[in-house]
Amino acid sequence: MNNSTPVRSLVSSKAMKCFYFSKDKPQDGAAKTRKSDSLQGSGSEFNSSTSTTTSITSSLHVLSETHSNNLKVFALDDLKTATKNFSRSLMIGEGGFGGVFRGVIQNPQDSRKKIDIAVKQLSRRGLQGHKEWVTEVNVLGVVEHPNLVKLIGYCAEDDERGIQRLLVYEYVPNRSVQDHLSNRFIVTPLPWSTRMKIAQDTARGLAYLHQGMEFQIIFRDFKSSNILLDENWNAKLSDFGLARMGPSKGVTHVSTAVVGTIGYAAPEYIQTGHLTAKSDVWSYGIFLYELITGRRPFDRNRPRNEQNILEWIRPHLTDIKKFKMIIDPRLEGNYYLKSALKLAAVANRCLMVKAKARPTMSEVSEMLERIVESSEEVSPALLLVKSLTPKDAFEASRREKVKRRFVELVTGVNGCPNLPTWSPKLVTSL
Secondary structure, three states, X not given: OOEEOOHHHHOOOOOOOOOOOOOOOOOOHHHHHOOOOEEOOOHHHHHOXXXXXXXXXXXXXXXXXXXXXXXXXXXXXXXXXXXXXXXXXXXXXXEOOEEEEEEEEEEOOEEEEEEEEEEXXXXXXXXXXXXXXXXXXXXXXXOOOOOEOOEEEEEEEEEOOEEEEEEEEEOOOOOEHHHHHHOOOOOOOOOHHHHHHHHHHHHHHHHHHXXXXXXXXXXXXXXXXXXXXXXXXXXXXXXXXOOEEOOOOOOOOEEOOOOEEOOOOOHHHHHHOEEOHHHHHHHHHHHHHHHHHOOOOEOOOOOHHHOEHHHHHHHHOOOHHHHHOOOOHHHOOOOOHHHHHHHHHHHHHHOOOOHHHOOOHHHHHHHHHHHHHOOOOOOHHHHHHHOOOOOHHHHHHHHHHHHHHHHHHHHOOOOOOOOOOOOHHHOOOO
């Protein structure tokens, strides 16, 4: 006999232990020999997020109850029908705590119509998955923004087979940004204009989470695989299972176990476990370089000196010719160099070593608006060509001026003399 479980009774699982593992890799014994891109804390810090989880759920569940009418409670049998009994042929994604399936249901607003959905199914063995399920229901139950994936409803049933926890989202058809950049499923590269739009959309989504509500939410796991693209190439943030409430008034940070993905996590968060909205800003800066280069932040399949994206790009920021070498070759030159330079300047500001020196996501969003709205798309390379004259002395002087202009453009007005040194030695890999 199935027992439907109200979500509000699930938000206070204080006794549940917290086990962190990679969301992108299976946790069975066979997978332990593979290196993961996941981060985790160790020692006493390993379970330190229990209080943090209680904090976010206790703070949000009251708010989510006021929005409960917005979420539909699905019966497990209905979701089985929608996904053809969770057919492997309809699986569109798979993570550490379960699979994601495409399905079709009646439109909750108009029963005469049908809509596509994405159903995330919790693995029955995943306690961390259950915790993430609770967090997602509470977060997505209270937020509403065009650049956040929409949660339609959930399923919470207990039967003789164990717990059944599922989430039902709007279906976002054009996969994740990572899928496009990695060429895993899509051959055609993302056009430069689409990359700029994605940068804008994701900045707006993060700005809303950080500053657009009466409370702050820190994403904590911002990365290209958590950014989905809809039919109109609008970017939507997804997968809020690791999200945390921001610090309360008068408190500078949230202390939590270190989780996330190698290459994206901010250095101060890795070293101390101190989480702030500026941790997301760092991750966003990494993502901008991912859009520019088409490379993953940390890729063990590349030569050793190219595995870390920050270490690889550093020597290419000294002049225009070198900078052009890091731009995604799949674009085949179809991009605006000046906007790429300005985007790199924004990324560098997000990657300041001192967290307080990083801009807010609202400020980042404004910077991107100015880049996109700028009608001047003259390549700095043309400025370099125009600066050359027959007079050698004058030519040298002009070259120096152009070089200074380039450095200022990439580093920003206040300058970012050095990109921070990032080392995977700072993190614990599974």
